[in-house]
Amino acid sequence: MAKMALGYRLPLLVSLLALFQFALAQKCWRNVTCAGPKDSAFPGLWEENIYAPSSRTVSPKRTILSLARPNATVDYQKSKPYTLRGNGSAVVFDFGIEVGGIVTLNYTSKGGSGALGLAFSEAKNWIGEWSDSSNGAFKGPDGALYANFTKDGSVSYVMPDESLRGGFRYLSIFLVTEDQVSVDVDAVSLEIGFQPTWSNLRAYQGYFHSNDDLLNRIWYSGAYTLQTNAVPVNTGRQVPMLTKGWANNATMGPGDTILVDGAKRDRAVWPGDMGVAVPAAFVSTGDLESVKNALQTMYDTQDKTTGAFDESGPPLSQKNSDTYHMWSMIGTYNYLLYTNDTSFLSKNWNKYQKAMDYIYNKVDNSTGLLNVTGTRDWARWQQGYNNSEAQMILYHTLTTGARLASWAGSSSLTDKWNAQATDLVQSINEYCWDDEYGAFKDNATATALHPQDANSLALLYGIVDPDRASRISKNLLQNWTPIGAETPELPNNISPFISSFEIQGHLEIGQSARALELIRRSWGWYLNNPNGTESTVIEGYLVDGSFGYRSDRGYSHDPSYVSHAHGWSAGPTNALTTYILGLSITSPRGLTWKIAPQFGDLKTVEGGFTTSLGKFQASWDKSPDGYTLQFSVPPGTKGNLTLPYVRSSEKPSITIDGNNIYKGVYYVDDTATITVSGGGRHRVVVS
Secondary structure: OHHHHHHHHHHHHHHHHHHHHHHHHOOOOOOOOOOOOOOOOOOOHHHHHOOOOOOOEEOOOEEEOOOOOOOOEEEOOOOOOEEEEOOOOEEEEEEEEEEEEEEEEEEEEEOOOEEEEEEEEOOHHHOOOOOOOOOOOOOOOOOOEEEEEOOOEEEEEEOOHHHOEEEEEEEEEEEEOOOOOEEEEEEEEEEEOOOOOOOOOOOOOOEEEEOOHHHHHHHHHHHHHHHHOEEEOOOEOOOOOOOOOOOOOEOOOOOOEEEOOEOOOOOOOOHHHHHHHHHHHHHOOOOOHHHHHHHHHHHHOOOOOOOOOOOOOOOOOOOOEHHHHHHHHHHHHHHHHHHOOHHHHHHHHHHHHHHHHHHHOOEOOOOOOEOEOOEOOOOOOOOOEOOHHHHHHHHHHHHHHHHHHHHOOOHHHHHHHHHHHHHHHHHHHHHOEEOOOOEEOOOOOOOOOOOHHHHHHHHHOOOOOHHHHHHHHHHHHHHEEOOEEEOOOOOOEEOHHHHHHHHHHHHHOOOHHHHHHHHHHHHHHHHOOOOOOOOOOOOOEEOOOOOOOOOOOOOOOOHHHOOOOEHHHOHHHHHHHHHHHOEEEOOHHHOEEEEOOOOOOOOEEEEEEEEOOEEEEEEEEEEOOEEEEEEEEOOOOEEEEEEEOOEOOEOOOEEEOOEEOOOOEEEEOOEEEEEEEOOEEEEEEEO
């Protein structure tokens, strides 16, 4: 009888142990409410590309035993202590990917007193005793934290919460002592601080997969970057900035989680960055709660008198930026498109209208162009007067504002803002276009500068006719280097932020080969760079391949200050889903949607995302005679299939679920468009 009872109890005991182990591995940050998804919306083999760990507590992957030989590594072993002997001895722990949070260090000391120093770096270039830079004071590197000991024994050291390190890959541990001390580093672990409301860091609500492994990894590096940028609201960088060390203990906004610009720094809301980060988050992680709190921060700090938004959220709260003011408004549109959060819109609608009045009142009646007086911007050298980049952003602000107004039930504002957008386009093309060169000038003056930002945005937002679009796309290629596109408005620099708009601009006019080539050159170069994080997207870099982005433009020639996990560079994540797969939504939550694939040099692509209506999923597979497109959308939705011709100028044969389609097909520009109603799963064959 005893054996039988044990036989019944054993499976239950095993199940309970497994459940207990899962509970230990799956937890949220500290005392925040777990509000994130518990499971992946699209489980599959593509999840192997997710960089996010399966547990909030992680250990290093490898160990560098000598600072003199940083490329000589061994696997990290929890069961084997790493011994430091004498002053200056050091060991470097490599987590293998970008991480961030609070380190716990277990060690045993013998032979006297001293301290263990802990220094952090995102890039391998700055392993050692000083950390890379993050505090923003530009008085040198951040330095180290110290775990002091005065007697022999075993100690467990936990970093202070205010010293949370938001982003790093490498942890350097070094010994400081005047005695003949030896220290065994027994164990190193990290409590991850980002994506605080998620118990399962791998529970992505979107996915992407193709026959190109590099593109797959780039897509997921953008997604993971956005996770590292979704942080607890009380872990912002301290302002006023420290002159040595660092502190990440400032409050940034409401809620438990908020979307910031970078993991290491600045750890504040930057609406311009969100112009790339938010669409990428929607198609990948699906984390829109962090987006909502970031946007609400901008509304909560809006100037009540003028209606101006700050350039950045608290505690930084920089002001005087017309472009970032408009990015807050564009971010509002994107958030409403993805969520249909009418409560958010109602709460902030009057403030939004005040913001529109503020910016449009700067339009010069004589030219119809925006006169930029808030001159802070993303880092370009020049801003002001009738700057062309700002004109493009204003156009998109007006057109997205018109759509918001229609969703808010204000047809008069829709008509007004659409009319203003139409007038603005005419002025842009009249005063800012350089017909001899074939691109937009930097300003409505006799300048010879043809910027990457304005011209990329002109393509993306449909501001030019097909002939001008073709000329712009071709001329942008003149900026290309083997490792990315140099931005003329910030010479010698490569900005993945602005290049994110360029790749989308090329795709908007059907130049998929150019977009894929630039993605591989720029993002592929960084992801494969052994000195980087090999898991995230970088803020920027120089054309010579060094990490000294903005060295002479605000970063005091300190290349270690550059962020290696910056969401404003996540453009390929959105572009590959929206344009290459071709899946997007066109009204709130996806009541209407669009599938318009672009093949480039790829053979197979699939992906999907979710809204509150359900899952949106598509795939295509090319063959010598055509292609097969399969898709699944929620019930009650309606969308357009825009199907590329198999052969130019030759109408293809189309079947949907085995039925030949002859009627209701709209043919234009070597594409066939068909409206599909009712949702469900369908199979389309084009030959």
